[in-house]
Amino acid sequence: xxVVVIGGGGFIGKRLSEELLAKGGLKQGQITxxxxxxxxxxxxxxxxxxxxxLPVDFSDAQVMRKVLEQGxxxxxxxxxxxxxxxxxxxxxxxxxxxxxxxxxxxMCRELSIKPRIVFAxxxxxxxxxxxxxxxxxxxxxxxxxxGTQKVLVELLINDFSRRGFVDGRSIxxxxxxxxxxxxxxxxxxxxxxxxxxxxxGQLSTYPVPPATAFWVLSPKRVVENFIHAxxxxxxxxxxxxxxxxxxxxxxxxxxLDSLAKIAGPTVTKRxxxxxxxxxxxxxxxxPAKIDxxxxxxxxxxxxxxxxxxxxxxxxxxxxxxx
Amino acid sequence: xxVVVIGGGGFIGKRLSEELLAKGGLKQGQITxxxxxxxxxxxxxxxxxxxxxLPVDFSDAQVMRKVLEQGxxxxxxxxxxxxxxxxxxxxxxxxxxxxxxxxxxxMCRELSIKPRIVFAxxxxxxxxxxxxxxxxxxxxxxxxxxGTQKVLVELLINDFSRRGFVDGRSIxxxxxxxxxxxxxxxxxxxxxxxxxxxxxGQLSTYPVPPATAFWVLSPKRVVENFIHAxxxxxxxxxxxxxxxxxxxxxxxxxxLDSLAKIAGPTVTKRxxxxxxxxxxxxxxxxPAKIDxxxxxxxxxxxxxxxxxxxxxxxxxxxxxxx
Numbered sequence: 148x149x150v151v152v153i154g155g156g157g158f159i160g161k162r163l164s165e166e167l168l169a170k171g172g173l174k175q176g177q178i179t180x181x182x183x184x185x186x187x188x189x190x191x192x193x194x195x196x197x198x199x200x201l202p203v204d205f206s207d208a209q210v211m212r213k214v215l216e217q218g219x220x221x222x223x224x225x226x227x228x229x230x231x232x233x234x235x236x237x238x239x240x241x242x243x244x245x246x247x248x249x250x251x252x253x254m255c256r257e258l259s260i261k262p263r264i265v266f267a268x269x270x271x272x273x274x275x276x277x278x279x280x281x282x283x284x285x286x287x288x289x290x291x292x293x294g295t296q297k298v299l300v301e302l303l304i305n306d307f308s309r310r311g312f313v314d315g316r317s318i319x320x321x322x323x324x325x326x327x328x329x330x331x332x333x334x335x336x337x338x339x340x341x342x343x344x345x346x347x348g349q350l351s352t353y354p355v356p357p358a359t360a361f362w363v364l365s366p367k368r369v370v371e372n373f374i375h376a377x378x379x380x381x382x383x384x385x386x387x388x389x390x391x392x393x394x395x396x397x398x399x400x401x402x403l404d405s406l407a408k409i410a411g412p413t414v415t416k417r418x419x420x421x422x423x424x425x426x427x428x429x430x431x432x433x434p435a436k437i438d439x440x441x442x443x444x445x446x447x448x449x450x451x452x453x454x455x456x457x458x459x460x461x462x463x464x465x466x467x468x469x
Numbered sequence: 470x471x472v473v474v475i476g477g478g479g480f481i482g483k484r485l486s487e488e489l490l491a492k493g494g495l496k497q498g499q500i501t502x503x504x505x506x507x508x509x510x511x512x513x514x515x516x517x518x519x520x521x522x523l524p525v526d527f528s529d530a531q532v533m534r535k536v537l538e539q540g541x542x543x544x545x546x547x548x549x550x551x552x553x554x555x556x557x558x559x560x561x562x563x564x565x566x567x568x569x570x571x572x573x574x575x576m577c578r579e580l581s582i583k584p585r586i587v588f589a590x591x592x593x594x595x596x597x598x599x600x601x602x603x604x605x606x607x608x609x610x611x612x613x614x615x616g617t618q619k620v621l622v623e624l625l626i627n628d629f630s631r632r633g634f635v636d637g638r639s640i641x642x643x644x645x646x647x648x649x650x651x652x653x654x655x656x657x658x659x660x661x662x663x664x665x666x667x668x669x670g671q672l673s674t675y676p677v678p679p680a681t682a683f684w685v686l687s688p689k690r691v692v693e694n695f696i697h698a699x700x701x702x703x704x705x706x707x708x709x710x711x712x713x714x715x716x717x718x719x720x721x722x723x724x725l726d727s728l729a730k731i732a733g734p735t736v737t738k739r740x741x742x743x744x745x746x747x748x749x750x751x752x753x754x755x756p757a758k759i760d761x762x763x764x765x766x767x768x769x770x771x772x773x774x775x776x777x778x779x780x781x782x783x784x785x786x787x788x789x790x791x
Binding site for chain 2: 237274275276284285286287288289290292295298299302303305306309310386387
């Protein structure tokens, strides 16, 4: 079976690729070939003989067509311009987040390859009254161009699946924390930063009041959920191919309390509140309270609590807490 | 003030154009010029000196650009491939209902003309659990390509408005009845047909059980609502530019009862139930019970009942009931 991971050079895409290779397959069959596409790759991509890493832009029609002509059975689509960047550069967000995704769907249809597609959407689609609990029936009403572009693709995946052109499923990702490495242009970047930087001996800030809560999930669990999304049968999903993933509601203060418990109060002193109006204007439109009834019923998973999330990061990074 | 009506050769577009000319203006000012665009026009289009009728396809970029370069202040966008046709011809629906609408928005942005845009969306966007009452918070979950394409444009209009590229508003039209003339390719065509044909001495059928209810509005009221949508200030709408119009919940049986009351039982005997699986598969995904709280608060209107709707048709068509 040939699997494609678009955006596989990013943190989650790479981790997903590694996990897929380690597992060896999906419900549909053994993985004999994996094409990993991204604009750039970190130096430590898997060297497995099944893997080909293509340093390309998936919005390039010629490049994408060549890959699809090989008839992949499963496509994971994680490529995106992150929220802050899509808000600042409207054209780029529309081109990559929306038009290139539509092009991918149109090409699958044109080539009649009917792949299973797992699309990385985002809980950042929600922008209505976020003080209310979000349910599986809540209209997203996005308040960012990133959120808008994600909903557009969800709708296309639903219709293309209903018509039998692809077998798609969109999973709305919570805020993923703790991400290793450096801060990025995502407006949610600070949520990892307030755990990661102090654990690495560095100073860090957050732009919203400490009582601000977020809907979070660990890297380990989100990768499990990507794989689960590919394994679920089309009949289990029915007509609604959009899944709001489970997560945890955790405030900045609760994150810091958990960090203090695991790493000690000296570490949390490296974190401070520095208000930022631009970030706040976007971040405060995200919902923190979600009732993920359908995704839990479908077997998607979440972490037991913030302690587990921080401990996961500490263990994986080999950080010694003295 | 220059007003553009895209799809102004159709039944509602023409009636809207005539009403606008008769009124003379909108809240923003007097209408000094009106460009009416459509692929074809009926012979009795207004001959008013303010009017220019362009027999063009609005999906043609060159044509659309020429019109927009004149800097119209208000654009009514009613052009669409109807529901049944968009389901049967996916490419055509995507091209006209979606891509051409996106092109219109992109051109407005490029030319920095920031027009007020009133977009004709549809209650056909709803496709979730339609036995529930639809509220202003209900996720549409469309189950037709037509519905999907309408939601895509609603989302774009929201984001383009939020970013200040246009001042848009999408109104979700109920099923409009009674439409004069001939049946069309809309899957809702029979709803007018079961009133219109028997009143004109012709036989007519309906494809769904008589208890099936619909969310309906008369031609007169929908035109009033289009004009009201153009007159509402941007601040009254806030971030949510999508409005589900008021309507009435009326079953096929209630329509026929009302027809019998107004025109007599001989007339209703011309109507019969002929099941149609294709039409039923689409029509039964439409919601019939809607709580149009926000649109009523915003001043949009509906008919007092089915009797008024049928009487309006009888009066306007000059049908003599003996």
